[in-house]
Amino acid sequence: MFLAGTIVASFLTVCVRRLPRGKSVVSPRSHCPECGTTLGPLELVPVLSYLLLRGRCRHCGKKISISYPAMEVGVGLIFLLIVVGRGATVWTLNYLVLASLVVVAAGIDLNHGVIPDRLTLPWMAVGVAAGALGGLREVTMRIVGLFACGGLVFLIALLSRGGMGGGDVKLMALVGSFLGPWGGLASFMVACFIGAAVGIGLIVAGLKKRKDEIPFGPFIAAGAIIVCISGTWVLRLVFPWLGQAGF
Template sequence: MIPTTFLIITAFVFGACIGSFLNVCIYRIPVGASIVRPGSSCPRCKTEIAFYDNIPILSWLLLRGKCRTCGASIAVRYPLVELLTGLFAAACIFFFGPTWQALAAFAFIAVLITVAFIDLDHRIIPDTISLPGIPIFFIAAIAVTDLTWRSSAIGILAGGGSLFAVAWGYQLATGREGMGGGDIKLLAMIGAFIGWQGILFTLFAASAIGTLIGILAMVRSGKGMKLAIPFGPFLSMGAVIYLFFGDPIVHWYLGILR
């Protein structure tokens, strides 16, 4: 029997490597560039990054956040994405064990990380991620989790339909677009993997977290209600919270109501 500690460490290293790839996706997908070729290079001097300078987290620390060739600063977000992805990979092993469910959960989270950072940078959620994700995570959910195909299908409809209704109502009432179609497709993808119960939790958690952070951001920026804040990262956060802690939180909340 392989020690659990060894599995968790191995998962972290694997996840950090995937996080390095996610950085490529976050940078290239919005501009329509290939995520395969060419290899990673310095944005300023265009020098291709050698493999020994592309070790997740460690290379950034050893190079002190700078390009070896030209000395240009490398954003701290790159190792942070690698660290975040590694931690989530370890968490999947810890919560689900060395199972196919853990692998599917990690893939789901990796997609959400990619979506969240793209939305933060560009205020878009690419259809090339969310639309294929709907059937992929529908199949994954019914194949390796306890979710039934009915719950997954209802999750897709509830996820996409609920945000569509909100967006349509807001536009009808104000004449302005308040929510993009990317959020609708993203929530449909989320519903495919965590079902309609997860959609209810995700919407509640995303709204609560988004409201809190939104108020703080508006106060800090001084722009008030004119400040545009992407909703995709909050939907992603809500879905991840449900994935790990949804059932205990729901049971705790229902216990309070009794």
């Protein structure tokens, strides 16, 4: 699973670099961003190529960004943890797809401050449709999740005036369409905890001021990935009565 994750990560990196520019994610083939040379199969092996080439392009000698191997190791670990946490079932595929999508959204949000509709909107339909594996009830829950999670962030965006944007609304709706209302809510709560901790940390460290905007997409992504790995325990932590209700 780790290896599968590193291979998927190579494709996700291509998506992060090309989707915001409106380019195709399948052609042209991967090339060095500095000299444009198309990369051969031996230069496309996740992590190993970077190590063997000592972080430099074989053709022009320019440095390759550390973000490539970091992304490969990161997604590899996420894939591994999801399968360890959830077992190898057909639902796990659901979590792997969602984790991949939010990783791309986080990468684009960090680099460009936007989350493209091309990434979120079509995949909401996929998330709802994939619920068919669990029957009509699961499909219904996912539609509820889509609107409840999107609606929640939409309300917060309206009230906070600028803290969160339309991209965050659609990203949260995407999470709801895959995890349903409870998984979506749990993801959002984890996202807020991590966001608050990182925000306070950055202010205390003097790296950001109170009024600086920090993109929220990466926190939604982190929340969704943590719920994909470990389930909705955060709901029972915050609302203990849910445990008695059988959640």
